[in-house]
Amino acid sequence: MNPLGTGIGAALPFYMGPRAPAAHSLLAGQHISKRFRLTVAITTLRTLPGDRFDGKELLIKIDVEGAEYGVLRGAERTLTMLPHPTWIVEICLDEFHPAGLNSDYAATFEMFSTQGYEARTADRQNQLVTPSDIRDGIALKWSSLKVFNYIFTPIGK
DSSP states (O other), X not given: OOGGGSOTTOEEXXXXXXXXXXXXXXXXXXXXXXXXXXXXXXXXXXXXXXXTXXXXXXXXXXXXXXXXXXXXXXXXXXXXXXXXXXXXXXXXXXXXXXXXXXXXXHHHHHHHHHTTEEEEESSTTOOEEOHHHHHHHHHHTSOTTOOSEEEEEXXXX
């Protein structure tokens, strides 16, 4: 179970990469040492914005090294705010994920899709990401999209 959706004040281990200062994660794994660990208190994206941004345009950036789905599970209210926020999410299928392949890769894209969002690559191509792009990547165990960052916007925006 991913505890990121559990609520305010939960204490989680935060693992720091000893050789790569940017290699930090809430998930211990292949590039993250369990030896370099802090305990951090968390909150959810359901709670953090509260009602401060109701009716306002909002941009949310998520870069949580493999814990994207857990973060989104704690963001149900934020995902459905009106107007819908725009999200930039760094998510990898097979690169840099502590477990090798990101088992929540498809579920992350599906969560956005069921809330009325479309995904595009966050690069110059701005390519629409289709369910078949995600399925094909998982079947091949690598993504042909060649990006880590995606923009999720309400369909038609």
